[in-house]
Amino acid sequence: MKRFLWDNGLSLTFGLLFLLSLVGQAFSGNASLNDRRLVDGGDPVGLWQYVTSSDFAVDVAENWQSEYLQFFLFIFATVWLMQRGSNESKPADRLGPESDEQQHLGPHARPESPPWARAGGWRTKLYSNSLGLVMLGLFLGSWLTQSIAGRSAYNNDRLIDFQDTVSWWEYVLSADFWNRSLQNWQSEFLAIGSMAIFSVYLRQRGSSESKPVGAPHDRTDVSG
Template sequence: MRRFLREHSLTLVFAGLFLAALVGQLFAGQADYNERQAALGQPELALGPYLFSADYWVDVVENWQSEYLQFFLYVWATVWLIQKGSPESKPLDKVGPESDREQQLGEHVSESSPKWARAGGWRTALYSKSLGLAMLALFLFSWTMQWITGWYANNSDPLAEKMGLVQYFFSSDFWNRSLQNWQSEFLAIASMAILSVYLRQRGSPESKPVGAAHSVSDRSG
């Protein structure tokens, strides 16, 4: 058990932080919702009903979708786009999907390679893009959930204009919720890419070695 916890500590710690933040948002969101309801003279919600309310879930999934959009774009963009000197970027001479030798495919696979990497054909082609496709699927799922829960929350608001699901997709509320999250994710990626050229964090795989030159784009430099 101790070995398992050590080997998976990064995922486990952030999963724990996620759950703690989700619970914290539940309590804070309920308090905020009830304050707004009281100001309007509307009935308040207990914690249980609020947990299953559109008001709670639209706030949750609108953050999920922006994170998965960030990862999807980052995974795909870093195949072709580079930032000289950043460990978040590939070296300048490795732009593109790289050779079979570099990707350990074809005659370069080994017994320890994943099954679908050794299979060849459509399975290897699909597996070679599976991370980006998974992030895209999670983004589309959570964005769709934001759309539906946002529409339901909007129509549950006694002061809001009632609209259909398609009409809500083109509403200012839906796009304001989406874009205010997207811009923060894009800023974070750009900041990390450029700041990691000049700044260091000793021991982190997201940083170059402390003594590496600014112009080096990989950790071996």
């Protein structure tokens, strides 16, 4: 057990932080909703009723989709684009998908390489893009969830105001949907762009997200 915890400390720590923040969001969101309902003369709702509602689902999904969009774009952008001096970037002479030899594919695979890296054909091609494709799938799935839950919450508000409901397609084209999406996207793009440029000049000793403290500013694709 100790070895498992040691080997998986990063994912387990952030998994725990995720669960704690999700639970915190559920309680605080429920309290916030009940405050609004009491002001409007409505009855409060229980925690379980809130976490199974479209209000909670859309708040969660709109954050998830922006995060996975960030990772999907960054994964594919770093194949072709560089930031000189950043450990988040490849050096100029390695831009592009690189050769089979550099990627240890097919006959260049090592004994410890994953089986699909050695297999060749569609399996190697699929595995070669699996990380980006999974991030794309998670983005599209959470985006779809956001649109469905968002439409339900949006229509609930319209019914309270005695307005007609809208279809899914109408909601996806609405200002409410794009306001929810873009306010998250812009923050993600700002964060990842800031990380790329700050890592050129700033350091965090011992972090894989930083260059060694003594590394020159223009040194690219190193960590420590």
